[in-house]
Amino acid sequence: MYVGVGLDRAPIGTALTLVEADIDAAPAHRLASFGLRVGSGFSVLSRTAGGGRVVLVAGSRVAVGRSLLAGLRAEVRA
Amino acid sequence: MSVAERAASSVPTLSVKQCCHTGGGEGAGPQSPVVALAGAPNTGKSTLFNALTGANVTMGNWPGTTVEVSRGAWHAPASCLCEGCTCPDSQPLDITLVDLPGAYSLDPHSPDEALTRELLIGGPADERPDIAVVTCDASRLTGCLYLVAQLREQGLAMVVALTMGDVADKRGIVVDVDALTERLGVPVVAIDPRRRGGLGGLAIAVRDALGVPAPDPRPVPADADALALEDDRFSWIADVVEAATTATAKDARTRSDKVDRWVTAPVLGPLIFLAVMWLVFQVTTTIAAPLQDFLDTLFSGPVTDATVAGLHAVGLGDTWVQGLLVDGLIAGVGMLLTFVPLMTLMFILLALLEDSGYLARAAVVTDRLMRRIGLPGRAFLPLIVGYGCNVPAISGTRILPNARHRILTALLVPFTACTARLTVFVMMGSIFFGAYAGTAVFGMYLTSIVIIVLVGLALRGTLWKGEPIEPLVIDLPAYQVPTLRLTASVTWVKLKGFLQTATGIILVTVIGVWLLQSIPTQPGEAFGEVPVQDSVYGVAAQAITPVFAPAGFNSWQSASTLVVGFVAKEAVISSWAQTYAVAEPEEGGAPGDLGVAVMNTFVESSGGHPIPAALAFMIFLLAYTPCVATVATQWREIGGRWTLFGVGLQLVVAWTLAVAVFQVGRLFW
Numbered sequence: 001m002y003v004g005v006g007l008d009r010a011p012i013g014t015a016l017t018l019v020e021a022d023i024d025a026a027p028a029h030r031l032a033s034f035g036l037r038v039g040s041g042f043s044v045l046s047r048t049a050g051g052g053r054v055v056l057v058a059g060s061r062v063a064v065g066r067s068l069l070a071g072l073r074a075e076v077r078a
Numbered sequence: 079m080s081v082a083e084r085a086a087s088s089v090p091t092l093s094v095k096q097c098c099h100t101g102g103g104e105g106a107g108p109q110s111p112v113v114a115l116a117g118a119p120n121t122g123k124s125t126l127f128n129a130l131t132g133a134n135v136t137m138g139n140w141p142g143t144t145v146e147v148s149r150g151a152w153h154a155p156a157s158c159l160c161e162g163c164t165c166p167d168s169q170p171l172d173i174t175l176v177d178l179p180g181a182y183s184l185d186p187h188s189p190d191e192a193l194t195r196e197l198l199i200g201g202p203a204d205e206r207p208d209i210a211v212v213t214c215d216a217s218r219l220t221g222c223l224y225l226v227a228q229l230r231e232q233g234l235a236m237v238v239a240l241t242m243g244d245v246a247d248k249r250g251i252v253v254d255v256d257a258l259t260e261r262l263g264v265p266v267v268a269i270d271p272r273r274r275g276g277l278g279g280l281a282i283a284v285r286d287a288l289g290v291p292a293p294d295p296r297p298v299p300a301d302a303d304a305l306a307l308e309d310d311r312f313s314w315i316a317d318v319v320e321a322a323t324t325a326t327a328k329d330a331r332t333r334s335d336k337v338d339r340w341v342t343a344p345v346l347g348p349l350i351f352l353a354v355m356w357l358v359f360q361v362t363t364t365i366a367a368p369l370q371d372f373l374d375t376l377f378s379g380p381v382t383d384a385t386v387a388g389l390h391a392v393g394l395g396d397t398w399v400q401g402l403l404v405d406g407l408i409a410g411v412g413m414l415l416t417f418v419p420l421m422t423l424m425f426i427l428l429a430l431l432e433d434s435g436y437l438a439r440a441a442v443v444t445d446r447l448m449r450r451i452g453l454p455g456r457a458f459l460p461l462i463v464g465y466g467c468n469v470p471a472i473s474g475t476r477i478l479p480n481a482r483h484r485i486l487t488a489l490l491v492p493f494t495a496c497t498a499r500l501t502v503f504v505m506m507g508s509i510f511f512g513a514y515a516g517t518a519v520f521g522m523y524l525t526s527i528v529i530i531v532l533v534g535l536a537l538r539g540t541l542w543k544g545e546p547i548e549p550l551v552i553d554l555p556a557y558q559v560p561t562l563r564l565t566a567s568v569t570w571v572k573l574k575g576f577l578q579t580a581t582g583i584i585l586v587t588v589i590g591v592w593l594l595q596s597i598p599t600q601p602g603e604a605f606g607e608v609p610v611q612d613s614v615y616g617v618a619a620q621a622i623t624p625v626f627a628p629a630g631f632n633s634w635q636s637a638s639t640l641v642v643g644f645v646a647k648e649a650v651i652s653s654w655a656q657t658y659a660v661a662e663p664e665e666g667g668a669p670g671d672l673g674v675a676v677m678n679t680f681v682e683s684s685g686g687h688p689i690p691a692a693l694a695f696m697i698f699l700l701a702y703t704p705c706v707a708t709v710a711t712q713w714r715e716i717g718g719r720w721t722l723f724g725v726g727l728q729l730v731v732a733w734t735l736a737v738a739v740f741q742v743g744r745l746f747w
Contacts, residue, residue: 013331023549026187026479030551033182035220037312045331046339049347050446050455052550054338058220058319059251061335063342063442065455065550 007053008069012044016074023071031072034060041077111288112174113152116198116229117213118222119180120438120555122241124148126213126271127177128567147197148177154281167285176207179476182221184228188479199232209235209287211280216246216253216268217556219319226262227296227311235292237283238266245556248333250326258322263293272561334557338439347443354436355523360516362423367508369419377412398596398606406592409655411585417501417651422573424497428466429568433560437462438552445550451534452542454478455550457487461530464494465523466572468708472715482545488716489724490534492704493731495526498647502699505651509673510680510692522700529701533731587642587649591615591656610657629698629736630684630691630744635676640698646705690743694736701732 004019018038021028028037035058036042042057051066064072115123131150152175156168178197179190186192198210210229214222229236238258246253259266265283269276299310340346385404389395431437440462445455457478464471471491475484495503503522507515538545594615598608610616611634619638626632626640635657642653658675677688684691703709703725712721 027549027551029185030187033221033224034553045335046342047344048342049344049443052442052445054342054554059218060221061554063550063552063554065445067549
């Protein structure tokens with residue numbers, strides 16, 4: 001059962017927590033090396049051409065492609 | 079075993095001390111300590127390398143700039159300043175500095191990252207660098223510390239160089255260097271390589287670290303699996319960052335973020351990308367034009383006149399020597415030099431785009447397009463490098479993790495219009511399109527993109543069918559105001575490279591072309607006094623001319639310059655200038671009249687349709703093999719079979735498009 005909301009539908013500019021990363025190991029590890037892993041806090045900064053998102057995580061601005069968004073699920077931070 | 083002994087032995091593993099994967103440069107000698115520069119992409123490694131060694135390694139504000147290993151000598155100043163002291167630290171120390179490709183971790187995702195891992199920890203302990211200097215961006219410490227965490231587990235001596243302090247300041251992030259040093263367990267030095275700040279402190283830290291044993295490896299949980307180990311590292315990183323940094327800004331969004339909302343936006347982003355590219359070519363051609371005219375007049379007038387007068391004065395006037403010097407070297411090399419202002423402007427503008435951080439955004443904007451042709455968004459970066467020069471662009475495909483994507487990208491790179499081709503486009507544009515020359519040149523760049531897309535689609539639908547594409551994950555560096563020093567340095571490196579390549583190739587080509595144009599094919603004609611069309615050069619060119627008849631440029635002058643262009647596009651204009659100067663001396667023969675001669679040739683060969691014929695010629699020039707250096711680089715990167723396939727593909731695409739453009743175009747013009 002899915003939890004949270006996919007990043008494609010996550011609100012922009014809101015503090016979020018990543019609750020699930022149902023994506024391949026390689027991009028998951030790449031995102032983790034920027035600090036974006038399950039349990040970490042981040043926010044979506046903007047939409048990009050091509051349907052991706054720019055996320056702000058641990059000081060890094062990371063552009064994430066559209067194909068990953070649905071597999072990255074987040075909840076609004078309390 | 080000493081470093082010299084190690085250098086002499088034939089250890090099969092890769093080592094920073096005897097690495098063959100270098101992009102040039104010499105170290106400080108076999109007895110000198112070896113310091114490796116490592117770090118996440120875009121944290122200022124290459125800028126630091128250049129600042130310390132005075133070398134000119136390619137730099138850019140986007141991930142993946144460094145794909146080769148560079149070596150240089152760093153003359154580290156004395157770290158002991160005590161008066162009258164004779165300790166070793168009171169003398170300067172020569173260090174071999176090695177600039178490694180950027181890597182976020184020791185778990186490689188691409189060949190360049192694998193090379194970094196291999197050189198840092200792949201070999202036995204005595205083959206590793208004596209110290210690793212790891213650059214970390216102060217504004218995004220978390221993303222940089224994973225590599226530090228892994229290196230700390232290896233027990234490698236290390237100094238952390240903290241860069242981008244100005245960006246951190248603007249984002250309200252304060253890093254406590256002492257606390258960071260304590261938490262990491264290795265020395266940390268704040269530096270600003272762009273402005274050469276803190277380099278003395280780095281020298282002291284490195285020299286101090288060289289004099290003491292490496293710190294003990296950071297302990298990790300025993301019997302931990304990969305996942306648990308990863309968790310442990312992230313937990314350690316979180317503790318380090320929490321202890322050493324303070325965020326004071328209330329709003330985490332920066333000016334860069336606000337700009338990115340527009341620059342990477344769904345509709346506006348691609349439009350801004352096109353506008354930026356159009357502006358680059360428009361500004362380049364408009365500003366360079368008067369300077370070009372001045373140099374053209376200089377070489378065709380005073381320089382030619384003075385040379386002819388000098389040769390007559392020493393009794394060599396109207397001889398083959400005058401032919402070689404005036405019609406060959408001055409016409410050929412002089413013509414190329416008229417393009418120096420244009421190239422300089424182009425390189426400055428591209429350097430500004432690179433240094434500002436815009437190119438990483440361009441990779442995001444073009445991601446969807448790249449995916450359509452079966453490539454990830456990151457493949458855009460080597461492709462855009464190709465618009466400068468195809469050779470480093472093909473090397474740059476190493477940033478792609480997937481071997482099949484590297485091959486596909488390396489096959490597409492030759493269709494990017496490099497600056498050597500720009501010189502021909504500008505000349506053709508000014509001859510055939512007058513005031514619209516800039517637009518015509520821009521049109522060639524758009525055509526280049528269209529060809530890449532069409533060829534990519536064709537390959538994706540056939541040889542690359544069903545190939546998975548890794549999703550886009552790319553970090554966006556903060557926008558930076560480009561520094562004069564960095565822009566000048568990058569521009570100079572590229573211009574020098576162009577001139578060195580062009581001058582060498584052109585000298586050889588000019589002499590070779592002159593020689594072939596001087597050898598008669600008919601009995602009774604003397605060497606050096608033969609009409610060009612009757613020379614070996616002319617006869618050979620005439621043999622291939624019919625191939626271009628359907629494309630409207632079936633003159634031997636045009637065909638021969640395409641053969642020369644296979645060697646290097648830098649030589650196209652010089653060989654043209656040489657051909658027309660020799661072929662039509664009665665009409666003046668000066669380079670200034672080259673445009674008229676070319677126009678007349680195209681009018682004749684196209685049956686009165688010079689515009690579509692010129693367009694067809696430009697497109698053929700755009701699409702066929704760029705130069706032998708590109709072929710050699712492709713051979714090295716993707717092997718002989720794919721390289722030959724690529725050359726064949728380029729020729730087929732170039733000929734087909736040229737014929738199509740001419741045949742359709744002549745219905746209208």
